[in-house]
Amino acid sequence: MKEKLVVIVGPTAVGKTKTGIELAKALHGEVISGDSMQIYKGMDIGTAKVTEEEMEHIPHHLIDIKEPTDSFSAAEFQGLVKPLITELNNKRKIPFIVGGTGLYVKSVTHDYQFPETEADxxxxxxxxxxxxxxxxxxxxxxxxxxxxxxxxxxxxxxxxxxxxxxxxxxxSEGQIEAPNDEEKPSPYQLVMIGLTMDREVLYNRINKRVDIMVNNGLIEEVSRLYYQGVRNCQSVQAIGYKEIYEYLDGTVSLADAIENLKRNSRRYAKRQLTWFRNKADVEWFDMTGVNFSEKIVEIKQFVEGKLK
The missing domain is CATH 1.10.20.140 (Histone, subunit A)
Incomplete structure (x- = not known):
């Protein structure tokens, strides 16, 4: 029997975090963050990191495991997540990978083999x-x-x-990823859930979320990293940090930095949708204007049917 794995993907601000928690509560699961930036300590507001209150006692893994000066890769993510999936299955719990970093998710779901090539x-x-x-x-x-x-x-x-x-x-002849990788069967009893939303509604949600982040102390959070000397690191190139760094560097106004953050977040959401839309094994659920509780029941029933 293959180990069970549920994955929830989709663009930023579509509601993946809340959906993952509700499904984990309903299906006796635990959440594994599939976000490449929520691994960093002290980077909470800009990454929309789940709070302890929002977790509702559902264990979350791969959050706050790295210092902002550390690097992180899809290969390292894969190495941490695969044994975690086995551990949760052995405990009769369903692992839920929740996040929008496509290469990270795919490295696990399809046991991606990172190419070893001769140096040119x-x-x-x-x-x-x-x-x-x-x-x-x-x-x-x-x-x-x-x-x-x-x-x-x-x-x-x-x-x-x-x-x-x-x-x-x-x-690798034009392939950064392994050729024919999509044709390989997943090593897991895999259920891939995709959350989507009307583009205009999603973009409005993104804009509002940025405003909330600013009101909740985003500038102060980024300033703390900036004045601690965290520079030239993978972490602070994340959307939400690089834009505010430009403001702190004095190259743009605060208003322009916030507008750039909104624009870059919208563009990132579009890229996420493009990435996951091309994956044939994702079952999509439209979250536009839905009754959330009813939609969770619908998704839960779908997942249960696939995991029988």
Whole structure:
């Protein structure tokens, strides 16, 4: 028998956190954060991290496990989550991965094999020369044009990781991810839930959430990291932090920083939807204007039917 696994994906602000908690309560489960930034301590408001009160006594894993100066990768996520899934199944509990970082989720659901390729020394030297002539931001744009999800996870200043990702793309004939990966069956008894919402409604929710974050102390939270000297790190390149850093650097006004944060959050939501829409094994549920309690019952019944 395969181990059971439920995954809840979708764009930012669509309601994944609350849905995951309600389903875990109803189905005797625990939540594993599938968010690449909620792992960081002290980064609570900008990552919309679940509060202890919101958890409603449902255990949550992979939250607050790293310092903001630490790096983190999909491979490391996979290494932590796979034994956790086994542990929860052994306890007769259903693991719920809840989050919107596509590559992280996929690394587990389809047992993604991270490519081991030979170094392309000539190409690497070419890219290093490109950095000297054009700068790290232009190099990062190269990666972003190929794989925005991977680019989002790597700080431009960490140019050696950017170079390695581009090298991987070249040596695997245009594939940063393993070819035919989607065709592999999942090693789990997998139920993939996707939450979606009318685009205009979702964007309004995102804008309002940013306003709430600011009112709840986002500027103070980011300032604390800024003045502690947390710079050139993967963590503070997260949406919600990099925009406020620009304000603290004096390059934009606070009003412009907040507008940039809203815009970047909307763009990220669009990329998340595009990523998950292309995954054939996701069952989608529209959360636009629904009675939440009734929708939870509907999703719960679907999950129970798949896990029989």
């Amino acid at each position: 020394e000539e190409y690497r030297l070419e890219l290093e020369q490109y950095v000297k002539e054009h700068g790290v931001d232009e190099l990062h744009k190269k990666l972003y044009s190929i794989d925005p999800t991977r680019a989002d996870a790597i700080h431009p200043n960490n140019y050696r990781r950017v170079i390695r990702a581009l090298e991987l793309y070249r040596t």
